[in-house]
Amino acid sequence: MTDRHQIRQQIRQARRALSGTEQQAASEVIIRHVAGAEHLAQAGKVALYLANDGELDPQPLIDWYWSQGTQVYLPVLHHFSPGHLLFLRYDPDTRLIANRFGIPEPKLDIRLLLPKQELDVIYTPLVAFDSRGNRIGMGGGFYDRTLAAWRQGLGPRPVGLAHNCQQLPAIPTDSWDIPLPELITPDQHWRW
Numbered sequence: 687m688t689d690r691h692q693i694r695q696q697i698r699q700a701r702r703a704l705s706g707t708e709q710q711a712a713s714e715v716i717i718r719h720v721a722g723a724e725h726l727a728q729a730g731k732v733a734l735y736l737a738n739d740g741e742l743d744p745q746p747l748i749d750w751y752w753s754q755g756t757q758v759y760l761p762v763l764h765h766f767s768p769g770h771l772l773f774l775r776y777d778p779d780t781r782l783i784a785n786r787f788g789i790p791e792p793k794l795d796i797r798l799l800l801p802k803q804e805l806d807v808i809y810t811p812l813v814a815f816d817s818r819g820n821r822i823g824m825g826g827g828f829y830d831r832t833l834a835a836w837r838q839g840l841g842p843r844p845v846g847l848a849h850n851c852q853q854l855p856a857i858p859t860d861s862w863d864i865p866l867p868e869l870i871t872p873d874q875h876w877r878w
């Protein structure tokens with residue numbers, strides 16, 4: 687566990703240190719990877735996230751999906767079920783409010799809620815990944831729980847998004863960790 691703690695600190699620091707220019711360039715290159723992959727470009731409903739703490743910023747990708755007519759959803763912390771996420775529709779005029787981590791999310795409105803199994807792709811934020819698709823997140827287990835269905839062959843395909851500097855040679859794994867089948871960095875489109 688200390689290992690994971692140290693990895694989180696080190697990589698979070700590295701991604702926060704990227705310049706605004708590097709961040710912008712990374713976000714733009716990601717769109718090219720997505721546009722060139724049919725199963726991602728043709729998706730009808732995708733979950734993305736709003737960048738926090740130096741994460742690769744998916745907003746340009748969100749704008750691109752909006753321009754394609756794709757429905758975009760964002761994670762919202764479940765109010766009653768700790769550690770779980772809901773996915774709510776995100777449009778250009780959606781009202782956002784900061785959650786307890788300071789990350790903006792759509793205001794809870796049952797009409798905007800989509801059962802997660804109806805998503806085609808869940809783009810997944812992460813802190814660190816390795817060359818086998820193992821990931822470490824912010825530590826809440828939110829995405830591990832969300833992706834538990836994927837491991838059983840159900841539910842939407844997770845696709846990690848990360849900066850190149852978030853790659854490590856190997857990541858210590860726990861039984862509940864769900865390895866990613868796909869991950870995109872500016873330099874590489876990984877598929878396992």
Ligand SMILES: Nc1nc2c(c(=O)[nH]1)N(C=O)[C@@H](CNc1ccc(C(=O)N[C@@H](CCC(=O)O)C(=O)O)cc1)CN2
Pocket residue numbers: 735736737738741761763771787789811812823824825826827828829
């Ligand atoms: N952009 C984004 N949205 C996301 C996630 C994410 O990783 N990235 N999540 C993915 O799970 C969920 C939120 N999980 C989070 C877990 C911990 C912290 C965090 O900043 N923790 C503090 C200490 C805890 C506290 O302040 O109470 C820290 O580590 O500094 C933030 C988000 C849902 N939304």
Ligand SMILES: Nc1ncnc2c1ncn2[C@@H]1O[C@H](COP(=O)(O)OP(=O)(O)OP(=O)(O)O)[C@@H](O)[C@H]1O
Pocket residue numbers: 811812821822823824825826827828829830831834860862863
């Ligand atoms: N499928 C699950 N069911 C129940 N508890 C889980 C599950 N997945 C993870 N957890 C719990 O969540 C805690 C945090 O897990 P972990 O450190 O792997 O989070 P993470 O992958 O870094 O975060 P995230 O998934 O939010 O990005 C663990 O202590 C574990 O007990």
